[in-house]
Amino acid sequence: NAGVTQTPKFQVLKTGQSMTLQCAQDMNHNSMYWYRQDPGMGLRLIYYSASEGTTDKGEVPNGYNVSRLNKREFSLRLESAAPSQTSVYFCASSESPPGVLLQPQHFGDGTRLSIL
Amino acid sequence: GNSVTQMEGPVTLSEEAFLTINCTYTATGYPSLFWYVQYPGEGLQLLLKATKADDKGSNKGFEATYRKETTSFHLEKGSVQVSDSAVYFCALSVPSGSARQLTFGSGTQLTVLP
Numbered sequence: 001n002a003g004v005t006q007t008p009k010f011q012v013l014k015t016g017q018s019m020t021l022q023c024a025q026d027m028n029h030n031s032m033y034w035y036r037q038d039p040g041m042g043l044r045l046i047y048y049s050a051s052e053g054t055t056d057k058g059e060v061p062n063g064y065n066v067s068r069l070n071k072r073e074f075s076l077r078l079e080s081a082a083p084s085q086t087s088v089y090f091c092a093s094s095e096s097p098p099g100v101l102l103q104p105q106h107f108g109d110g111t112r113l114s115i116l
Numbered sequence: 117g118n119s120v121t122q123m124e125g126p127v128t129l130s131e132e133a134f135l136t137i138n139c140t141y142t143a144t145g146y147p148s149l150f151w152y153v154q155y156p157g158e159g160l161q162l163l164l165k166a167t168k169a170d171d172k173g174s175n176k177g178f179e180a181t182y183r184k185e186t187t188s189f190h191l192e193k194g195s196v197q198v199s200d201s202a203v204y205f206c207a208l209s210v211p212s213g214s215a216r217q218l219t220f221g222s223g224t225q226l227t228v229l230p
Contacts, residue, residue: 004159033217033218042120043160043218044220045218048217090160092159104150105160105218107152107159108159109158109159110158
């Protein structure tokens, strides 16, 4: 039972470098999400995708782009990394189609990203 | 807007002690409420949920009751174990556009000592 798989688990970048974080889920979920987790701030939503082919901004989208490649995969790209983007990034997925009783989100184990 | 306020940690308890982690919320509309748990080095896992007022979510000895009148969803456990040491997040969800988004509290670190 893989669930939500994130790669890589750890990464160190220099300021200005670019990088793509990968996420894949094998639960046939419609909705996928990217969060960042910073000390004392809980998780904040960066972008989400309600279904294949759609993406929307969350609370903190600046400096990031996303691609919903297919139903399984949702990638997060940092075009020009900045030290303020040092964080732990979590991908999540859920069934939750619009208007239907909420289903829980399932999380990956996270990517620990440091920007020097 | 939507927000979740949790009691600040860290919380340190002895094994078999009673646990309460307070959580209050503000929300537009009628939220669903959740507690997630994060063990060291792992992602978040759903611990329990409640979708309407007076519902009680429960799992692994943990309980929380959806109190609409006090806008609260406090987490309780009667007798904690060392294995309960983790970070606990309270969260709410309301429909937003084409997806339901989660709004998280800042998390409460729990350490249980043997």
